[in-house]
Amino acid sequence: MVPDIPLAWFLLFADATFAVGLFGVLTRRNPIALLMAIEIMLNAANLNLLAFWRYGTPAVGDGPLTGVVFAVIVITIAAAEVAVGIALVLLCYRRWKTADVDRYDTLSG
Amino acid sequence: MPTTTPQPLVPLAREWLLIAPELWLALWGLVVLLADVAFFRDAPSARRARFLGILALDGTLIALLLALARVVPSPLGIELTNQDYSIFGGTLAADPSTAWLSLAVLILLSLLLVLSPTWDFTDHWGEFFALVLWSTVAMLLLIAAEELLTLFLALETMTLCLYVIAALERDRKRSSEAGLKYFVYGSVASAFFLFGLSLIFGLTGTTRLHAVREALVGSAGSLGLEGNIAGSVAVLLVLVGLGFKLAAVPFHAWAPDTYEGAPAPAASWIATGSKLASFVAATKILAVALGGWAAQTGSPDTPGWALPVALISAASMTLGNLAALSQRNFKRLLAYSSIAQAGYVLVGVVAAGVSRDPARAVGAVLFYMVTYSFATLGAFAVAAWLARDLGTDELDDLDGLGRRRPIMALCLLVLMLSLIGLPPFAGFFGKLALFMSALETGESGRLSLTWLVALGLINSAISAYYYVRVLRAMYLRPARGDVGRSLPSGVFWPLTVGAAVALFFGLIPGALFEPMQAAAVPLLASGEDPRGLSPETNPFATRPTEEDAARARELRRQQIEQGRQRLQPGTPGA
Numbered sequence: 001m002v003p004d005i006p007l008a009w010f011l012l013f014a015d016a017t018f019a020v021g022l023f024g025v026l027t028r029r030n031p032i033a034l035l036m037a038i039e040i041m042l043n044a045a046n047l048n049l050l051a052f053w054r055y056g057t058p059a060v061g062d063g064p065l066t067g068v069v070f071a072v073i074v075i076t077i078a079a080a081e082v083a084v085g086i087a088l089v090l091l092c093y094r095r096w097k098t099a100d101v102d103r104y105d106t107l108s109g
Numbered sequence: 110m111p112t113t114t115p116q117p118l119v120p121l122a123r124e125w126l127l128i129a130p131e132l133w134l135a136l137w138g139l140v141v142l143l144a145d146v147a148f149f150r151d152a153p154s155a156r157r158a159r160f161l162g163i164l165a166l167d168g169t170l171i172a173l174l175l176a177l178a179r180v181v182p183s184p185l186g187i188e189l190t191n192q193d194y195s196i197f198g199g200t201l202a203a204d205p206s207t208a209w210l211s212l213a214v215l216i217l218l219s220l221l222l223v224l225s226p227t228w229d230f231t232d233h234w235g236e237f238f239a240l241v242l243w244s245t246v247a248m249l250l251l252i253a254a255e256e257l258l259t260l261f262l263a264l265e266t267m268t269l270c271l272y273v274i275a276a277l278e279r280d281r282k283r284s285s286e287a288g289l290k291y292f293v294y295g296s297v298a299s300a301f302f303l304f305g306l307s308l309i310f311g312l313t314g315t316t317r318l319h320a321v322r323e324a325l326v327g328s329a330g331s332l333g334l335e336g337n338i339a340g341s342v343a344v345l346l347v348l349v350g351l352g353f354k355l356a357a358v359p360f361h362a363w364a365p366d367t368y369e370g371a372p373a374p375a376a377s378w379i380a381t382g383s384k385l386a387s388f389v390a391a392t393k394i395l396a397v398a399l400g401g402w403a404a405q406t407g408s409p410d411t412p413g414w415a416l417p418v419a420l421i422s423a424a425s426m427t428l429g430n431l432a433a434l435s436q437r438n439f440k441r442l443l444a445y446s447s448i449a450q451a452g453y454v455l456v457g458v459v460a461a462g463v464s465r466d467p468a469r470a471v472g473a474v475l476f477y478m479v480t481y482s483f484a485t486l487g488a489f490a491v492a493a494w495l496a497r498d499l500g501t502d503e504l505d506d507l508d509g510l511g512r513r514r515p516i517m518a519l520c521l522l523v524l525m526l527s528l529i530g531l532p533p534f535a536g537f538f539g540k541l542a543l544f545m546s547a548l549e550t551g552e553s554g555r556l557s558l559t560w561l562v563a564l565g566l567i568n569s570a571i572s573a574y575y576y577v578r579v580l581r582a583m584y585l586r587p588a589r590g591d592v593g594r595s596l597p598s599g600v601f602w603p604l605t606v607g608a609a610v611a612l613f614f615g616l617i618p619g620a621l622f623e624p625m626q627a628a629a630v631p632l633l634a635s636g637e638d639p640r641g642l643s644p645e646t647n648p649f650a651t652r653p654t655e656e657d658a659a660r661a662r663e664l665r666r667q668q669i670e671q672g673r674q675r676l677q678p679g680t681p682g683a
Contacts, residue, residue: 011311018304025297034293041300045307052311059315059324061199066316070258074303077265081296084269088276088292091285101293104286107366 010051018044029100031089035082042078046071124196127203130175130211131249137168138242145235155229162226165238169222173215179208199317200256206475206628207253210389213479214252217382217486218245220603224490225374227599228497231277241378244270248386257306257316257398260390264302264354267386268295271379275371287370291379294353294363302350308343309398318398326401333405333413340402344414347394348421354387357455358424361448365432368444373496376440377489380447381482388454388478389632392471396461397633403462415462418455419561425452426568433575439502440492442575443485446528449572450481456561457543461633463558464549471629473542476622480535480614484524487607491521494600507579509588517596518583520608525576527611530569534615540569542622 017040024037053067063069093099125132141164149157194203201207221241231237247267254260272295276288310316313324325340326332334341352360368376395403395414404413429449436442454477460470495502511518527534544565547558614621 014307018300021300022297025293031289031293038293038296038300041297042303045300045303048304048307049310052307052314056311056314059313059317059320061320062315062317066258067310070307070310070316073258073262077262080269081265081299084272085292085296088272088285088289091276092289095282095285101289104289106283106286107290107370 007051007055010047010055014044014047014051017041017047029102031085031092031099031101034101035085035089038085039078039082042074042081046074049074124203127179127194127196128201128253130172130179130215131246133175134168134172134242134249135246137165137172138239138246140168141165141242142235142239145238149235154232154234155226157234158226158229161234161238162222165242166219166222168242169215169219173212173219176208176211176215179203180205180212195255200259201250201253202255202631203253204628204631205624206389206632207249209624209628210252210385210475210479211249213482214245214248214382214385217385217482218242220486220490220606221374221378221382223599223602224377224486224493225599227597228373228493230372230374230496231279233277237274237277237375240270240274241374244274244378245382248382251386252389254390254393255318257310257318257321257394260394261299261303261306264387264390265299267383268299268354271375271383274375275367275379277375278372281370283370284372287367290363291367291371294360298350298353298360301346301353305343305346305348305350308339308346312339312343318393321398322400325399332401333411334402335405335412337402341412344399344402345417347399348414348417351387351391351394352421355384355391355451355455356444356448357421357451358428358448359421361425361429364448365441365444368447369438369441369502373440373489373493373502376444377486377493380443380489381486384447384451385478385482388451388458388474392458392461392474393632395458396467396471400462400467413462415459418462419459419558422452422455422459423561423564425449425455426565427452430568430571430575433572436575437504439495439504439507439579440489442504442579443488443492446572446575447481447485449568450485450528452568453540453543453565454478454481456547456558456565459558459561460543460546460549464546466546466549467633468626468629469549470543470546471632472622472626473539473546475625475628476614476618477536477539477543479621479625480527480539480610483607483610484527484536485607487520487524487604488528490600490603490607491517494596504578504582507582508586509583511584513588514596517601517604520604521583522580523608523611524604525579527615529573529576532615533612535611535613535618535621536615538615538618538622540565 021037021040021044024040025034028034028037049067049071053065056067058064058066089099092104096103141161144164145157145161149160152160195201196203218241222238225237225241226234244267247263247270251260251263251267254263272288272292275291276285278284309321313321315321315324334344349360353363356364368380371379395418399414402413404415405411426449429445429452433442433445433449436445454474457470457474457477461467461474464470491507492502495506499506510521523534527536530536530540532538544562547562
């Protein structure tokens with residue numbers, strides 16, 4: 001099975017996705033949107049991992065599925081991260097009655 | 110094609126025994142959580158804190174015994190002191206470095222567990238202790254990780270637990286804010302880090318640290334990053350991620366807010382345990398896996414990660430110290446102090462990359478981090494005590510402490526002098542070792558890191574000013590109001606142990622230096638499979654024959670060629 005799409009396309013797509021996520025992190029003020037942007041960044045890395053796995057050969061001594069396993073575990077981590085993130089966002093929302101990270105500003109200096 | 114040989118039972122059981130402390134602690138976290146739900150549901154919070162604290166401490170002490178069995182020759186036959194193992198298919202190291210450092214982390218954890226219940230800051234004690242235990246498990250695994258995926262998983266588990274405990278203080282808005290800020294910065298940093306790791310995986314085709322190293326440099330010496338754009342991007346992304354975890358400038362913005370807002374026990378664990386483990390991981394990634402990209406052999410100022418890390422180190426020292434000068438809050442002061450301290454330790458990390466004797470530099474890093482962790486934990490114990498009895502943690506609250514609580518003030522004096530780096534305290538020898546290891550690089554034609562060392566010395570002098578402010582408040586100012594009720598033993602122990610460590614290893618630095626030097630060597634070296642047949646008996650590994658490898662290479666070449674042809678019309682090559 002010979003892949004039709006060159007590796008570089010996947011990499012460019014992953015880079016673009018990462019940039020979108022980063023842009024979201026920097027511009028969004030809603031904490032839920034921030035979480036989504038972080039997820040996009042993690043998924044960009046997953047794209048990279050899978051593309052490199054599909055097009056590369058495993059190093060001697062490594063398993064045949066390193067990239068896939070890595071990606072699956074990253075997905076799991078991302079899920080855990082969202083769970084913790086939502087909990088923290090809810091906690092802040094309950095205390096400030098607002099979902100705007102700029103308003104959470106009791107600490108500074 | 111890949112065939113797996115059946116595992117002999119005994120070596121596998123041995124591997125499980127080698128991570129017994131980690132397994133035990135993970136289990137004990139569940140025990141604590143269940144005990145809280147089953148027995149202490151209706152008990153008042155302070156009582157729950159006391160009982161669960163003792164329960165968690167018991168489990169930790171057992172884990173400590175299990176960890177001790179890894180350093181001393183034991184009847185189990187786990188004699189590790191002179192071995193360099195990697196276990197579980199090469200994902201974890203089981204050698205003197207993990208054995209000694211896990212001991213240090215577990216002792217710190219015991220002190221933290223003694224400290225935590227003294228101050229009734231939350232209603233969720235079961236969760237607090239369980240998360241502290243689990244974050245410690247992750248720290249131990251992070252220290253032992255020999256492979257990028259394991260390392261990332263451990264790092265994430267650790268920080269996810271820490272995000273939550275930072276936000277656990279009840280009644281205080283600032284605690285939840287601290288948790289959220291830590292979370293947002295931390296997870297963005299993880300995303301950067303992961304993206305960098307994915308590039309490293311792509312460039313080398315492997316995730317094992319030593320295999321990455323070999324793929325990058327082969328048998329040649331260090332090459333640096335001259336003309337290597339993909340490699341540079343990967344290094345930069347990894348540095349961003351690590352910089353956040355280590356709270357190094359310019360990625361430090363979360364640290365002061367988190368340290369100030371989080372309850373003192375949580376902040377102390379972020380500042381000590383997690384930092385110790387993160388530094389070990391950073392050293393492993395930079396000096397071991399990416400060792401070939403440090404700089405060209407013989408000329409450390411060529412492109413490579415050594416130069417940016419040196420700049421990050423310089424910025425952390427300078428900005429951390431300057432910002433600390435104007436702080437009024439004790440915990441915030443400690444935060445900036447820990448940023449500056451991270452700068453000093455990064456000097457050692459740079460040295461580990463470019464030095465002729467990397468093991469010495471790594472030994473210095475480990476020595477410094479261990480003594481720093483004990484000193485900082487002691488200082489945070491004082492912060493916890495202030496918050497408990499006075500409700501604030503301002504620097505002015507320490508006024509007159511020297512007369513009211515002479516022993517406590519004396520301990521804090523020792524800790525501050527050690528953090529400044531004055532002899533005869535451990536901080537002095539730590540700094541000396543770090544800076545000496547950096548000067549070791551200065552041979553003919555090499556960029557000596559002299560400027561960095563000079564900056565470090567100037568910064569030590571600046572830092573003396575704000576550490577002495579603490580001492581001035583304690584000894585020269587009159588007491589204002591009541592300086593707290595009785596001194597609880599929970600505060601007493603971390604403080605005195607911290608001071609004792611600073612004093613003991615200051616007077617006899619060799620007692621810690623030698624184990625840390627012994628730990629540094631296997632940390633840098635490639636571990637052996639305990640069955641002695643890696644990777645042949647590794648059930649997780651493919652063993653491609655020469656033929657398979659050649660076929661795979663040919664296929665890959667064809668794929669790349671086809672891709673390039675496809676791109677030809679119009680688009681420039683892939």
